[in-house]
Amino acid sequence: MxxxxxxxxxxxxxxxxxxxxxxxxxxxxxxxxxxxxxxxxxxxxxxxxxxxxxxxxxxxxxxxxxxxxxxxxxxxxxxxxxxxxxxxxxxxxxxxxxxxxxxxxxxxxxxxxxxxxxxxxxxxxxxxxxxxxxxxxxxxxxxxxxxxxxxxxxxxxxxxxxxxxxxxxxxxxxxxxxxxxxxxxxxxxxxxxxxxxxxxxxxxxxxxxxxxxxxxxxxxxxxxxxxxxxxxxxxSREEVLAYESRLKYIMDEEARLDDAKYFAEKEGHQKGLEAGRKEGIEKGIEQGIEEGMKKVAKKMMKKGKSNEEIMELTDLTLDEVEALRANNANH
The missing domain is CATH 3.40.1350 (Trna Endonuclease; Chain: A, domain 1)
Structure with missing residues (x-):
């Protein structure tokens, strides 16, 4: 053939x-x-x-x-x-x-x-x-x-x-x-x-x-x-037209799904950034408060205050207060 x-x-x-x-x-x-x-x-x-x-x-x-x-x-x-x-x-x-x-x-x-x-x-x-x-x-x-x-x-x-x-x-x-x-x-x-x-x-x-x-x-x-x-x-002209119409529909649907996925991922990324920024600010505030309480505790130690007095004022734990005392003694 x-x-x-x-x-x-x-x-x-x-x-x-x-x-x-x-x-x-x-x-x-x-x-x-x-x-x-x-x-x-x-x-x-x-x-x-x-x-x-x-x-x-x-x-x-x-x-x-x-x-x-x-x-x-x-x-x-x-x-x-x-x-x-x-x-x-x-x-x-x-x-x-x-x-x-x-x-x-x-x-x-x-x-x-x-x-x-x-x-x-x-x-x-x-x-x-x-x-x-x-x-x-x-x-x-x-x-x-x-x-x-x-x-x-x-x-x-x-x-x-x-x-x-x-x-x-x-x-x-x-x-x-x-x-x-x-x-x-x-x-x-x-x-x-x-x-x-x-x-x-x-x-x-x-x-x-x-x-x-x-x-x-x-x-x-x-x-x-x-x-x-x-x-x-x-x-066949009729068959080709029907085929091309169906192919276009499939490709349009595929493009629509890709667009939906892209915008969903973009929105998710933006929300993630916003959540991360908010979480970062919250952690920064927490860390700032903690550092401030430690400074107050150190000043109270210099004035001879007891562990109980320091814990009551700063909300630090006993372990944290004792660790600060040990650190001050080494320095």
Missing amino acids: SERALRRIPLEKFMDLKVDYSFKQLFGSEKNKKITVVFLNAILQRTGRQVIKEVAFTSQEVGGEYHSDKQSRLDILVRTQEDELINIEVQLANQYDMVKRTLYYWARVYNLQLEKGKGYHTLLPTITINICNFGLFNQTEKFHNIFHLCEREEKFRMDDVMEIHFIEMNKFIKQWYEKKLKPWDDVLARWLLLLGMVDGRKKKVYNEIYEELEMLAMEDKNLQDAFGVWQDLSR
């Missing part, structure tokens, strides 16, 4: 697939269901009898139980042929709530299964996949971490109902550049290269990643098909 056959538009025209809108157009569409299945099997490492063969896209609305709750819309939610529910979320900007938000979404999706009149034994595994364009876990260099409910010491699973995946794209790209990955042998690495080729926020395309994808697509028909769909999306 020639480069011309793989790529029909300039590289800089490609959408960033880490933006939730473009991600959903590629992986959340009924007409691209085969691509979704291959992608899920790669992430979940399904082989043999466990492989996902079919998915059905289901309602993405997760409502709140309380009147004040807002409707939440999941990125992609599918049900497999085994009735497992799989939610895929892609997050471009770090809003510092990813773990708690994930647990909330997982719980809401798990709850969707329980229909009136059915027992808890009917609840099937629910899987959440998070693709993050930022670092999340400092405890490990792994870019793909999988969590279950496990006993703390012996590590056996309490149940198989919970499975949560976090994929950190920044770690993945770093390890790819360091040649620690083998996309020719690792199907997931190929798909993550697809997601990592474009950085919409920086308006940057990684040509080195494209070159490897081009070679990989010669051997991987599914990857080649995904590339074709991606190009079609990226040259």
Whole structure:
């Protein structure tokens, strides 16, 4: 396959697939269901009898139980042929709530299964996949971490109902550049290269990643098909306008959060200075009073006053008065 056959538009025209809108157009569409299945099997490492063969896209609305709750819309939610529910979320900007938000979404999706009149034994595994364009876990260099409910010491699973995946794209790209990955042998690495080729926020395309994808697509028909769909999306005027609108919103929100953090830190710093200044003045006054009382005590000692008289007038302790007497005697 020639480069011309793989790529029909300039590289800089490609959408960033880490933006939730473009991600959903590629992986959340009924007409691209085969691509979704291959992608899920790669992430979940399904082989043999466990492989996902079919998915059905289901309602993405997760409502709140309380009147004040807002409707939440999941990125992609599918049900497999085994009735497992799989939610895929892609997050471009770090809003510092990813773990708690994930647990909330997982719980809401798990709850969707329980229909009136059915027992808890009917609840099937629910899987959440998070693709993050930022670092999340400092405890490990792994870019793909999988969590279950496990006993703390012996590590056996309490149940198989919970499975949560976090994929950190920044770690993945770093390890790819360091040649620690083998996309020719690792199907997931190929798909993550697809997601990592474009950085919409920086308006940057990684040509080195494209070159490897081009070679990989010669051997991987599914990857080649995904590339074709991606190009079609990226040259559709309507899709591009929707994508750019969503990217702008995400970047505006990120800027707003940065501004809020900056002004909060600035205000906190100013309050800290004021508190420090006030504390310093108070300590200065206390120290001045203490020094003044010691001078009075020394004069009283010269006049032959007793420890009790000095303590009563100056509020110094007995130890402090005796220490002053000893100091005067040495001098």
